[in-house]
Amino acid sequence: MKVLVATEKPFAKVAVDGIREVLDKAGYELSLLEKYTDKKQLLDAVADADALIIRSDIVDTEVLDAARNLKIVVRAGAGFDNIDLAAATAHKVVAMNTPGQNSNAVAELALGLMVYAVRNFYNGTSGTELKGKKLGIHAFGNVGRNVARIAQGFGMQCFAYDAYCPDEAMTAAGVTPVHSANELYSTCDIVSLHIPATAETKQSINYELLNRMPKGAILVNTARKEVIHEEELIRLMTDRQDFRYVTDIMPTTDAKMRELFAARYFATPKKMGAQTAEANINAGIAAANQIVDFFQNGNTRFQVNK
Ligand code: 3PG
Numbered sequence: 001m002k003v004l005v006a007t008e009k010p011f012a013k014v015a016v017d018g019i020r021e022v023l024d025k026a027g028y029e030l031s032l033l034e035k036y037t038d039k040k041q042l043l044d045a046v047a048d049a050d051a052l053i054i055r056s057d058i059v060d061t062e063v064l065d066a067a068r069n070l071k072i073v074v075r076a077g078a079g080f081d082n083i084d085l086a087a088a089t090a091h092k093v094v095a096m097n098t099p100g101q102n103s104n105a106v107a108e109l110a111l112g113l114m115v116y117a118v119r120n121f122y123n124g125t126s127g128t129e130l131k132g133k134k135l136g137i138h139a140f141g142n143v144g145r146n147v148a149r150i151a152q153g154f155g156m157q158c159f160a161y162d163a164y165c166p167d168e169a170m171t172a173a174g175v176t177p178v179h180s181a182n183e184l185y186s187t188c189d190i191v192s193l194h195i196p197a198t199a200e201t202k203q204s205i206n207y208e209l210l211n212r213m214p215k216g217a218i219l220v221n222t223a224r225k226e227v228i229h230e231e232e233l234i235r236l237m238t239d240r241q242d243f244r245y246v247t248d249i250m251p252t253t254d255a256k257m258r259e260l261f262a263a264r265y266f267a268t269p270k271k272m273g274a275q276t277a278e279a280n281i282n283a284g285i286a287a288a289n290q291i292v293d294f295f296q297n298g299n300t301r302f303q304v305n306k
Pocket of ligand 1 (some may be wrong): 009055056057076077078079080102223271272273274275
């Protein structure tokens with residue numbers, strides 16, 4: 001059994017060692033394709049793989065066509081918008097994610113971005129504190145819950161909106177549930193995005209919604225760039241000189257944003273929310289275990305293309 005780990009953005013070495021150990025124990029072979037720069041490299045490497053572990057790497061029809069032996073692809077992470085699920089199903093390939101495994105890392109980065117923003121990007125001027133501020137957590141999944149836990153340590157008041165999460169789960173975590181995105185954005189000084197990129201959410205963070213936020217608002221994005229309506233964000237930040245945007249996913253309009261809003265906009269050069277040794281170990285080893293469990297026991301618990 002051949003398992004290809006194809007990561008344009010590689011795991012920490014210690015995580016790859018852990019994956020190798022799991023696969024060795026099962027008698028499977030590990031093949032490694034890291035930092036590839038050309039899709040052709042992935043198409044060649046996947047040709048004889050029975051299983052595939054990826055991160056944000058794109059798995060589309062072309063990759064699935066090239067992967068003639070492939071039975072399972074596991075996205076070592078939460079969001080699986082990089083996998084063409086319908087194409088995977090058509091190719092009889094099981095697609096899985098590893099929910100929760102990297103969520104603390106992403107949540108820590110979200111809080112780090114908040115501190116960076118309220119301290120004026122560490123430029124030496126007086127900023128403000130997070131303590132006492134109202135934080136809006138947009139989607140209360142694994143990352144949102146970790147954000148709430150850490151933000152409470154900072155003394156922030158946490159609110160959350162998530163149409164798919166019962167109020168009780170929020171109140172049990174000391175978070176005030178609100179029942180619409182409009183209410184969340186109107187209420188909170190800082191909003192942290194934790195929604196997936198779906199047909200429903202793409203470009204949903206728009207002028208109308210963001211303009212509800214109070215003076216001095218900050219939007220933090222460690223989710224996906226696609227959920228932002230970028231043109232409308234630019235229009236909003238032009239109209240609202242008080243509005244700040246900090247993100248771990250560089251917008252398509254990064255150059256323009258930097259030119260227009262140098263003091264109020266920051267994007268990491270490469271998405272790094274899940275770039276910690278711990279998150280790589282958790283997600284990478286979970287992916288390897290899920291592959292072994294799938295082949296040995298038929299376990300499809302984390303399948304996302306059912
Ligand atoms: C995820 O969906 O798990 C995160 O966005 C992390 O993505 P990455 O593995 O590409 O860093």
